[in-house]
Amino acid sequence: MQPRNMSMSGVVDLAALKAAGEAKAKAEQARAQRQDAGAETTATPLVIEVTEATFESDVLERSAEVPVVISFWADQAEQSKQLNAVLERLAAEYRGRFVLATAEVYANQLLFQQFGVQGVPAVFAVLAGQAMPLFQGAAPEDQIAEVLDQLIAVAEQRFGIVGAEVDPGAAAEVRAQPAPPRPATPQELALSAAHEALDAGDLGGAIQAYKNVLADEPANIEAKLGLAQAELLRRVQDADPKAVREAAANAPGDVTAQLAAADLELVGGHVEDAFGRLVSAVRRTVGEDRDAVRLRLLELFEVIGPDDPRVVAARTALARVLF
Numbered sequence: 001m002q003p004r005n006m007s008m009s010g011v012v013d014l015a016a017l018k019a020a021g022e023a024k025a026k027a028e029q030a031r032a033q034r035q036d037a038g039a040e041t042t043a044t045p046l047v048i049e050v051t052e053a054t055f056e057s058d059v060l061e062r063s064a065e066v067p068v069v070i071s072f073w074a075d076q077a078e079q080s081k082q083l084n085a086v087l088e089r090l091a092a093e094y095r096g097r098f099v100l101a102t103a104e105v106y107a108n109q110l111l112f113q114q115f116g117v118q119g120v121p122a123v124f125a126v127l128a129g130q131a132m133p134l135f136q137g138a139a140p141e142d143q144i145a146e147v148l149d150q151l152i153a154v155a156e157q158r159f160g161i162v163g164a165e166v167d168p169g170a171a172a173e174v175r176a177q178p179a180p181p182r183p184a185t186p187q188e189l190a191l192s193a194a195h196e197a198l199d200a201g202d203l204g205g206a207i208q209a210y211k212n213v214l215a216d217e218p219a220n221i222e223a224k225l226g227l228a229q230a231e232l233l234r235r236v237q238d239a240d241p242k243a244v245r246e247a248a249a250n251a252p253g254d255v256t257a258q259l260a261a262a263d264l265e266l267v268g269g270h271v272e273d274a275f276g277r278l279v280s281a282v283r284r285t286v287g288e289d290r291d292a293v294r295l296r297l298l299e300l301f302e303v304i305g306p307d308d309p310r311v312v313a314a315r316t317a318l319a320r321v322l323f
Helices: 017-036 055-064 078-094 109-114 141-159 170-176 186-199 203-216 221-236 241-250 255-267 271-284 287-304 309-322
Strands: 047-049 068-073 099-104 122-127 130-136
Touching: 055 068, 055 099, 055 122, 068 078, 078 099, 078 141, 122 141, 130 141, 186 203, 186 221, 203 221, 221 255, 221 287, 241 255, 255 271, 255 287, 271 287, 271 309, 287 309
Parallel strands: 047 099, 068 099
Antiparallel strands: 068 122, 122 130
């Protein structure tokens, strides 16, 4: 998705004039205190790995002196990691006019929910303790820079926030120093164990491991996909393909036979055939049999992926049959 051409008009509602005045006063007071104490200027970090525990100090308090851009990302979402690389490069080029805070969503579920993030990558800004959305999804670097320019202008004009000084070598450090490794969360460890079991052919172990993840995170898309794949493979692992196909051909009304044949077709790469078979079975059945076929079809949709055009077409066909 492209970044919005933001006028920043929403900032007035999110950070009223009182908040702006307080933020400006706090920033000026902090600078004056450092000068009175003769404190040496400490280089402001350009990129921060923020957590729920450090959010107040690293983001809210810091946003009184410099715009903080928060990038929500996930390790399995390659697009979000690519966006972080672009934002880090821009943070180095802007030399302290904004600070980038990265937040991994699985390790920071509370922040993910509080910001109302719908998916990753998602980028927000915090000014004077007030949050606002910037954009969601990947975008060209020049358009991201345009949004950042608008953010910086609003920070200075409405809040008196002009950013922070950085050491000459700070920009180079952003590129040269990799972020410290983050310990895996229990959910990530459980998901990794499930993947390993699936790769090793331990389908029973993989199924249980994915169910354990979903018990804690019912909306975990990766675990849903893994569970659907593992259950599909277990259903077909001992099947006799010839016998399954013959049974389905000889008994079009036998729901069990049609489900087994559809599983084999999907595993064999005949996706449209599998979907067509089950849509036809839904058309012929009623009651519990129809529900069983419909649920199996939805499971197979999970295996292929909701955005696949074959899934989109089959969903449309299913809707016509049901409604």
